[in-house]
Amino acid sequence: MAERDVLAGAGGVLLGAARTDHAGRRAVLLVRGEADTTEFTDLATTMGITIVDVVKQRGREDPRTYLGRGRLDEAADLLRTAPDGHAWKGTDLVLLHTNATPRQLVATSTVLGVEVWDRVRLLLALFTAHAASVEARTQVRIARLRSDRTVLRELISQETTGERAGYGGAGATGATEVLVTLGREIEGLRRRLLRHARAQSERRRQRTRSGARTVGLAGYTNAGKSSLFRALSGKSVLVEDRLFSTLETTVGRMEASPRVLLADTIGFIDALPSETLEAFRATLAEALECDLLLLMADASDSNEELIRRLSTSVREVQDRLEDDDVDVMLVLTKVDLIDDEQRRRVEELVEEIGLFNPSFVSSHTGEGMIALRDAILTRLHGPARVLRIGHPEDNGRPIAALEDALRQAGLVLERRQVTEGVELLLWCDGAALERLMAHAPNRLTVVGEGVDAFRT
Numbered sequence: 001m002a003e004r005d006v007l008a009g010a011g012g013v014l015l016g017a018a019r020t021d022h023a024g025r026r027a028v029l030l031v032r033g034e035a036d037t038t039e040f041t042d043l044a045t046t047m048g049i050t051i052v053d054v055v056k057q058r059g060r061e062d063p064r065t066y067l068g069r070g071r072l073d074e075a076a077d078l079l080r081t082a083p084d085g086h087a088w089k090g091t092d093l094v095l096l097h098t099n100a101t102p103r104q105l106v107a108t109s110t111v112l113g114v115e116v117w118d119r120v121r122l123l124l125a126l127f128t129a130h131a132a133s134v135e136a137r138t139q140v141r142i143a144r145l146r147s148d149r150t151v152l153r154e155l156i157s158q159e160t161t162g163e164r165a166g167y168g169g170a171g172a173t174g175a176t177e178v179l180v181t182l183g184r185e186i187e188g189l190r191r192r193l194l195r196h197a198r199a200q201s202e203r204r205r206q207r208t209r210s211g212a213r214t215v216g217l218a219g220y221t222n223a224g225k226s227s228l229f230r231a232l233s234g235k236s237v238l239v240e241d242r243l244f245s246t247l248e249t250t251v252g253r254m255e256a257s258p259r260v261l262l263a264d265t266i267g268f269i270d271a272l273p274s275e276t277l278e279a280f281r282a283t284l285a286e287a288l289e290c291d292l293l294l295l296m297a298d299a300s301d302s303n304e305e306l307i308r309r310l311s312t313s314v315r316e317v318q319d320r321l322e323d324d325d326v327d328v329m330l331v332l333t334k335v336d337l338i339d340d341e342q343r344r345r346v347e348e349l350v351e352e353i354g355l356f357n358p359s360f361v362s363s364h365t366g367e368g369m370i371a372l373r374d375a376i377l378t379r380l381h382g383p384a385r386v387l388r389i390g391h392p393e394d395n396g397r398p399i400a401a402l403e404d405a406l407r408q409a410g411l412v413l414e415r416r417q418v419t420e421g422v423e424l425l426l427w428c429d430g431a432a433l434e435r436l437m438a439h440a441p442n443r444l445t446v447v448g449e450g451v452d453a454f455r456t
Helices: 038-046 069-081 102-112 119-130 134-161 170-209 225-233 274-278 281-288 303-316 340-352 369-381 399-409 430-439 451-455
Strands: 026-032 050-057 093-096 115-117 213-219 250-253 260-264 292-298 327-333 385-390 410-418 421-428 444-449
Touching: 026 038, 026 069, 038 050, 038 119, 050 069, 069 102, 093 102, 102 115, 102 134, 115 119, 119 134, 134 170, 170 281, 213 225, 213 281, 213 303, 213 369, 225 250, 225 260, 225 292, 225 327, 225 369, 260 369, 292 303, 292 369, 303 340, 327 340, 327 369, 369 421, 385 399, 399 410, 399 421, 399 430, 410 451, 421 430, 421 451, 444 451
Parallel strands: 026 050, 026 093, 093 115, 213 260, 213 292, 292 327
Antiparallel strands: 250 260, 385 421, 385 444, 410 421
16 A cells, blocks of 8 residues: 555545645435534535435444445445436535445445545645645644545454454555554644744734734634634635635735734634644634634624534634733624624624623624724723823924834724823733833823823
8 A cells, every 4th residue: 555545535445646726516415313514515515526415324324334334235235336327426525414334434444435524534634725925734644644544544453353354464564664654744744833833932922022012813614714804914814605715824914003913813613623623722722812802703603603603713712811911802793793682682692601791793794893903992091091192392202202102002092182281092912012011201291091181
């Protein structure tokens, strides 16, 4: 068995060159019981795969073949003999609506004679298609190789215990060599990813030392994180209505807020095995190790989906929720797609899982965006302050110079001329403001707090 024979997404069972573009493929979905297949189907559609038929079977899944052997044999016959015009004609992929065991993948592929993916391998194929940066490709490659390694171990087990023809021959030795090679490649990629993680960590430390504050965007895939990032930062990022369009971290400054950084990263998804998720820990850390975490969800989801997806996100960020140094805000996106009654129902639903005071926003219409920006700045810096810049004494720094320094350090909302000089309504980090006031004694004075104090 050559190394090229082990294909992520094929369960390590088929021969040939690995594919990254699966658009136009036709697949049959195998399902046990009455499970909701909506998300699984959406994942396939995102890749351009058409599910031509769904085969359901009641009862518990078979630990060896997922569906019962009789139903699987029927599917195999139809795959081989489907006449022209039949929905199964030209189908070259079978999807299992489960996180299958290596044994199930190998046995099912052997019976059906076509490529077989479970939910994990469907996700890995999707990650591969969307990985754009070196960081993302490295993470996906590690996850794919780990997945292949489990299947290869199953193949070796079957070959050495008599479950497959020719067991105990040279094939077992060749497969073992491939297993060793996979292990070496995984370790090399992990070291590369570790170097990248250390570089990311150092950049975060440098930003902290410079006084910058970080706002992380986290939530279920397709919750609108990238759209919100673009709306708050003005930075151009990929925004698509599809699952996992973002696999790497994007960091940008919040618009007009020089010391507030936004970090957008990969979305969560339910029931992803920890071994697969582990490859993306470095990317997630960029958003989760922050001063303020925006936990995001799609307000237009059905009640059941909203609770399921929010619960998944809460589990993934549980450590952050328990960290007293990290503030967390709940942000519900796509509010333009719901009415007032639905909004009240959503508020009740999130309270049921212990989340309160959500911010409702729409990146499409702009609804709630100013209020969200103000809430972010208040959480990071406290309420806006009214700061007076007094007139200079002989040879003192002009008002314009001090005002420019304040604008560099914080966000000026409004400005007015007064008898004593100039007054600014601004958000600014307390430590940064204290340093500026120390360098201009008697020139900078806090005369009020809050928007109302400036406007009255």
